Amino acid sequence: MSDKATTPPIPDGPSRSWMAHLAAPENRVLLVRTVGIAIAVIALLFVFAEATAATPPSFFFEIILIQVLYAMSVNVLIGYAHLPSFGQAAFFGTGAYAAALSIQGVPLYASLMIAMGFSGLLALLLGLLAIRTSGITFANVTLAFGQMLYLVAANTNLVGGENGLLATIPSEITPQYLWLLIVVCVVGGCALIWWIFKTPYGETIVAIRDNPERATSLGVSNFRYRLTIFVFAGALAGLAGALYAYATGIVTADTLYWSRSGEPIIMCLLGGSKKFFGPVIGAITLTTILQQVGQGSTGYLIYVGGILLVVLILLPQGILSIPARVRELLKKRRPGPSGEGERTAAA
Amino acid sequence: MNVLPSIVSGLGDGVLLFLIASGLSVIFGAMRFLNFAHGAFFAIGGYLAFNLLNKLELTPVLLVAGALLAGLAVAALAYASELVVFRRLYKLPPLDSLLGTYALLLLLEGAILVVWGPNPLSVAYPKSLDSTIDFGPVEIPQYSVLLIGVGAIVVVAMTYVLYKTSLGLEVRALAEDRTMTQLLGVNISSVSAKVMLIGGFLAGLGGALAAPTIALTPDLATSFIIQAFAVVVVGGLGSFYGALIAALFLGVTQSIVIAFVPNVSGIAFYAAMFAVLLLRPQGLLGKSSLEIS
Numbered sequence: 055m056s057d058k059a060t061t062p063p064i065p066d067g068p069s070r071s072w073m074a075h076l077a078a079p080e081n082r083v084l085l086v087r088t089v090g091i092a093i094a095v096i097a098l099l100f101v102f103a104e105a106t107a108a109t110p111p112s113f114f115f116e117i118i119l120i121q122v123l124y125a126m127s128v129n130v131l132i133g134y135a136h137l138p139s140f141g142q143a144a145f146f147g148t149g150a151y152a153a154a155l156s157i158q159g160v161p162l163y164a165s166l167m168i169a170m171g172f173s174g175l176l177a178l179l180l181g182l183l184a185i186r187t188s189g190i191t192f193a194n195v196t197l198a199f200g201q202m203l204y205l206v207a208a209n210t211n212l213v214g215g216e217n218g219l220l221a222t223i224p225s226e227i228t229p230q231y232l233w234l235l236i237v238v239c240v241v242g243g244c245a246l247i248w249w250i251f252k253t254p255y256g257e258t259i260v261a262i263r264d265n266p267e268r269a270t271s272l273g274v275s276n277f278r279y280r281l282t283i284f285v286f287a288g289a290l291a292g293l294a295g296a297l298y299a300y301a302t303g304i305v306t307a308d309t310l311y312w313s314r315s316g317e318p319i320i321m322c323l324l325g326g327s328k329k330f331f332g333p334v335i336g337a338i339t340l341t342t343i344l345q346q347v348g349q350g351s352t353g354y355l356i357y358v359g360g361i362l363l364v365v366l367i368l369l370p371q372g373i374l375s376i377p378a379r380v381r382e383l384l385k386k387r388r389p390g391p392s393g394e395g396e397r398t399a400a401a
Numbered sequence: 402m403n404v405l406p407s408i409v410s411g412l413g414d415g416v417l418l419f420l421i422a423s424g425l426s427v428i429f430g431a432m433r434f435l436n437f438a439h440g441a442f443f444a445i446g447g448y449l450a451f452n453l454l455n456k457l458e459l460t461p462v463l464l465v466a467g468a469l470l471a472g473l474a475v476a477a478l479a480y481a482s483e484l485v486v487f488r489r490l491y492k493l494p495p496l497d498s499l500l501g502t503y504a505l506l507l508l509l510e511g512a513i514l515v516v517w518g519p520n521p522l523s524v525a526y527p528k529s530l531d532s533t534i535d536f537g538p539v540e541i542p543q544y545s546v547l548l549i550g551v552g553a554i555v556v557v558a559m560t561y562v563l564y565k566t567s568l569g570l571e572v573r574a575l576a577e578d579r580t581m582t583q584l585l586g587v588n589i590s591s592v593s594a595k596v597m598l599i600g601g602f603l604a605g606l607g608g609a610l611a612a613p614t615i616a617l618t619p620d621l622a623t624s625f626i627i628q629a630f631a632v633v634v635v636g637g638l639g640s641f642y643g644a645l646i647a648a649l650f651l652g653v654t655q656s657i658v659i660a661f662v663p664n665v666s667g668i669a670f671y672a673a674m675f676a677v678l679l680l681r682p683q684g685l686l687g688k689s690s691l692e693i694s
Contacts, residue, residue: 183675183679187683191638191682193496194630198630198631312627352514354511355510355514356507356511358507359508360504360508362500362503367489367490
């Protein structure tokens with residue numbers, strides 16, 4: 055559980071480039087560990103899938119996993135880099151469209167690569183403009199960009215306008231295989247995020263978040279770090295979008311709509327954007343709730359709005375902060391160690 | 402093709418955007434707080450105008466009177482939101498408070514669905530304003546002229562409030578130096594409540610005046626607020642006159658582009674926004690110092 059509340063030291067000094075950071079020998083052990091844990095989680099999810107049903111697991115689990123990846127990619131920006139992007143649907147949707155358009159012509163892996171490539175490229179273009187601004191302006195520039203892309207897609211007949219496109223995966227890709235693909239991509243993506251924020255590159259991102267002036271004065275190019283992490287998050291959102299296209303079999307302009315940018319942010323907040331697993335908890339919770347009330351309905355608006363407001367006011371650090379909050383309350387009640395309460399809260 | 406009619410109708414659209422964005426911008430200057438729910442205030446103004454006016458034989462005077470009433474009702478709603486919700490959000494980090502207003506927007510949109518239903522509603526143009534004024538080869542839409550007139554009155558009234566009243570002085574001081582203004586004993590929560598009242602009134606008025614030009618649907622709240630945010634950012638966060646210039650500029654740009662290439666309407670609007678921000682990331686009349694909060 056990586057809690058990035060404290061400021062890490064600026065790693066190694068500015069003389070090394072961010073590319074060199076990633077390749078440094080001291081990071082290899084970490085890389086091996088991360089990959090090991092990821093493989094273990096994938097194996098576990100597989101056992102779970104085999105145990106729950108002989109047939110491939112339901113569509114609902116696929117959507118939850120995809121939302122987890124999408125929320126994690128958004129948390130890279132709002133939690134780790136403090137780049138409050140309100141337009142990640144632009145990259146999610148671009149990935150979905152690219153996947154739907156390319157899956158007919160090229161193999162599955164090429165199609166995934168194309169989706170990530172296009173989203174990343176688009177993130178680079180937007181980033182070159184948006185990273186020059188910050189805070190509220192940044193949120194609005196990304197929001198407007200996403201909305202513009204939505205209008206473009208909704209008005210372009212080539213991509214089906216409002217009705218969208220079918221994303222028919224070739225018949226040799228079985229549902230079981232698709233499930234494996236989703237599990238590997240989602241767990242792999244999360245592992246990649248975990249690993250990145252353990253490397254000096256990721257720690258520099260966090261250092262810039264906590265004190266941009268100090269990072270600049272140490273010779274770090276804030277712009278370059280922010281731009282690269284923005285592109286990384288965009289490409290991951292594109293990956294989530296591509297998986298979404300394969301899973302649902304259809305891509306509509308709605309995948310670009312701005313409420314799709316808002317949802318992962320709500321998930322991060324709900325779970326706790328300061329914790330690594332916060333977005334995971336948030337994505338599972340919110341997706342389950344949305345499943346019950348239905349997308350775009352009156353219930354959707356009132357539930358999502360109500361939950362978000364209550365969480366913001368009463369539990370601003372998210373669900374994962376409940377154990378700490380309970381511990382704090384118990385400490386206030388009776389001074390001295392309170393092992394009992396701690397154990398129930400952490401369970 | 403003559404562009405004059407496009408310019409006039411673009412100015413009319415710009416006034417509508419200005420009515421939402423000016424309130425947003427003044428509130429941001431005083432409170433460093435951007436409000437998604439302002440879009441819902443606008444939409445509710447439109448729906449209230451429907452309730453007040455749809456059975457009547459509309460005259461321009463009746464329409465303006467109805468719009469003023471709708472504005473007052475929405476001002477009351479904005480004041481209630483300030484007391485119940487916004488006050489709890491001011492302490493939060495900027496992104497969290499923005500999300501809090503987003504939550505309120507969703508709730509109010511849900512309320513609109515419950516009260517007025519999902520089907521589009523419409524308000525007719527006043528009988529005497531539904532055609533165009535003939536200037537030989539050029540025809541000017543009458544309703545746009547009414548909107549421009551209302552916009553001019555609002556600019557004069559707001560200039561008076563901002564530069565001739567003690568509230569205006571406090572608002573400008575807060576925008577200039579927040580800490581110092583607080584140290585001098587200005588009561589922030591009273592200022593924010595008053596500013597919210599004014600902003601709510603302008604949004605409600607704008608919604609009511611927009612009602613004849615658009616179909617009233619529940620997602621009106623969200624579609625207008627993004628454009629209003631764009632206006633606030635292009636004008637420069639916290640700048641009243643910046644919002645005015647940006648609203649007119651973006652409204653006219655969009656209107657002219659639509660006249661030549663009809664199906665890129667919203668796209669031209671955002672493209673113009675990016676063009677301005679590429680040259681001036683802090684907005685037309687913005688100070689970059691306001692951003693750090």
